[in-house]
Amino acid sequence: MLALVLLSAAVGAYFMLTYGVVIDRTMMVNVLLTDTREARELLSWRMLGALLLLGALPLALLWRTPLRWATPLRQTGQNAILLIASCAVLAGAGGIFFQDFSATMRNHTQLRYLVNPLNSFYALAIMGRKPIQRSGVAVAPLGEDAHLPALAAGARPPLLIMVLGETARADHIGLNGYARDTTPRLAQERVVSLRNVWSCGTNTAASVPCMFSNLGREAFENRQTNTEGLVDVLQRAGLAVLWLDNQPGGCKGVCDRVPKVDYKQLQANGADLCADDECFDEVMLRGLDERIAQLPAERRARGVVVFMHQMGSHGPAYYRRTPTGFKQFMAECTTNALQQCPREQVVNAYDNTLLYTDHFLASTIGWLKQHEGAWAPAMEYLSDHGESLGENNLYLHGLPYRFAPDAQKHVPWIFWLSPTFEQQHHITQGCLARQRDEQLSHDHYFHSTLGLLGVQTQVHDAGRDVFTSCHAGAA
Numbered sequence: 143m144l145a146l147v148l149l150s151a152a153v154g155a156y157f158m159l160t161y162g163v164v165i166d167r168t169m170m171v172n173v174l175l176t177d178t179r180e181a182r183e184l185l186s187w188r189m190l191g192a193l194l195l196l197g198a199l200p201l202a203l204l205w206r207t208p209l210r211w212a213t214p215l216r217q218t219g220q221n222a223i224l225l226i227a228s229c230a231v232l233a234g235a236g237g238i239f240f241q242d243f244s245a246t247m248r249n250h251t252q253l254r255y256l257v258n259p260l261n262s263f264y265a266l267a268i269m270g271r272k273p274i275q276r277s278g279v280a281v282a283p284l285g286e287d288a289h290l291p292a293l294a295a296g297a298r299p300p301l302l303i304m305v306l307g308e309t310a311r312a313d314h315i316g317l318n319g320y321a322r323d324t325t326p327r328l329a330q331e332r333v334v335s336l337r338n339v340w341s342c343g344t345n346t347a348a349s350v351p352c353m354f355s356n357l358g359r360e361a362f363e364n365r366q367t368n369t370e371g372l373v374d375v376l377q378r379a380g381l382a383v384l385w386l387d388n389q390p391g392g393c394k395g396v397c398d399r400v401p402k403v404d405y406k407q408l409q410a411n412g413a414d415l416c417a418d419d420e421c422f423d424e425v426m427l428r429g430l431d432e433r434i435a436q437l438p439a440e441r442r443a444r445g446v447v448v449f450m451h452q453m454g455s456h457g458p459a460y461y462r463r464t465p466t467g468f469k470q471f472m473a474e475c476t477t478n479a480l481q482q483c484p485r486e487q488v489v490n491a492y493d494n495t496l497l498y499t500d501h502f503l504a505s506t507i508g509w510l511k512q513h514e515g516a517w518a519p520a521m522e523y524l525s526d527h528g529e530s531l532g533e534n535n536l537y538l539h540g541l542p543y544r545f546a547p548d549a550q551k552h553v554p555w556i557f558w559l560s561p562t563f564e565q566q567h568h569i570t571q572g573c574l575a576r577q578r579d580e581q582l583s584h585d586h587y588f589h590s591t592l593g594l595l596g597v598q599t600q601v602h603d604a605g606r607d608v609f610t611s612c613h614a615g616a617a
């Protein structure tokens with residue numbers, strides 16, 4: 143038991159001090175849901191050194207300590223005295239400092255996530271009580287009445303690409319006014335970037351299921367059952383839906399009931415884009431026509447929605463997310479122990495990932511334009527959460543939502559609509575542009591996407607649909 147406590151303390155101390163994270167329930171979910179590739183990226187010599195010093199050394203001392211057992215009766219008596227004395231000290235100290243202690247804990251609830259290693263054990267216990275999945279394995283259906291109005295004669299079916307971004311922060315997007323031009327190619331396209339959008343969670347496992355839900359952040363947090371989400375409702379409306387995943391972590395359950403292509407399968411199309419069991423995001427555009435052609439024909443006739451889950455700006459090894467040609471901001475931090483790099487180098491490596499995302503999104507728009515003859519194409523891009531890049535010594539993401547800095551919650555949301563799409567769906571980008579600075583959040587993602595495609599269902603909430611005012615304007 144003591145060995146376990148010492149080891150947990152060493153690991154907890156290393157991550158808390160290196161990245162400025164705290165250990166709470168959601169962080170523990172991330173630990174349990176991670177995969178070898180993601181975990182491997184966090185390993186470093188510095189970590190080994192820290193674990194040797196903080197973990198192995200005390201363990202060695204612990205194991206060298208001889209255990210001398212008294213007779214059972216005597217040992218029980220000794221243990222009992224020790225227990226009572228410990229409780230008395232605890233009660234005494236608690237009594238003397240109770241006012242300070244309770245006030246501090248009340249005003250700074252986050253402190254309990256810092257009590258190492260109790261924070262890890264506490265998070266595990268909480269998870270046992272409040273598991274990630276609610277109410278066993280059953281998933282309640284959503285939007286069973288979902289349908290699309292019939293296409294007008296001569297109209298082209300919609301072809302929508304939904305890019306699910308990873309770790310992109312809104313204030314580092316050139317289109318949003320960032321001092322560096324991280325979006326030179328998107329700036330050449332007719333896109334609308336909503337600049338005041340806030341995420342549902344501060345990490346992928348928390349944000350993704352929440353943004354695909356119809357509930358919104360608060361109701362989602364308090365939900366009692368597992369319910370289907372956006373992907374299911376689109377499928378139910380009769381559209382041909384496909385999920386491409388360039389992340390080994392997968393889609394966190396939101397794409398379980400539609401055809402999907404995982405990162406291993408994507409590698410078959412990208413010998414030049416993949417290395418080390420990882421591909422650059424462009425691989426998702428390879429062979430896309432063939433993949434779409436395999437979807438049911440009667441669904442394709444109503445429209446196609448392709449989700450692309452990016453690797454994006456996944457840290458801490460940002461430098462591994464960009465091909466050589468996109469390393470415009472130099473020098474880059476090339477270690478995962480981000481605190482060892484000057485801050486500018488961390489920011490450079492991160493900004494280069496956004497430059498590559500810009501290229502990927504513009505290439506996606508390019509691909510869509512080639513399909514304008516037979517389809518009404520559109521693209522929507524939204525990031526799952528942001529990232530801390532060393533501000534106040536914080537790195538990465540995943541701080542509890544209430545006190546996470548804006549950098550971890552402020553995300554980009556970008557639309558591109560072809561003229562055909564605008565005309566057929568009676569919406570204009572100009573109407574979207576008027577909402578550029580309105581405060582929006584992941585709560586609007588589900589409803590706006592239904593609104594964009596014109597899916598009709600009772601679960602659509604017009605109040606959370608950014609296109610509602612566009613339709614009103616057109617009417």
Ligand SMILES: [Zn+2]
Nearest residue numbers: 309345346526
């Ligand atoms: Zn993420």
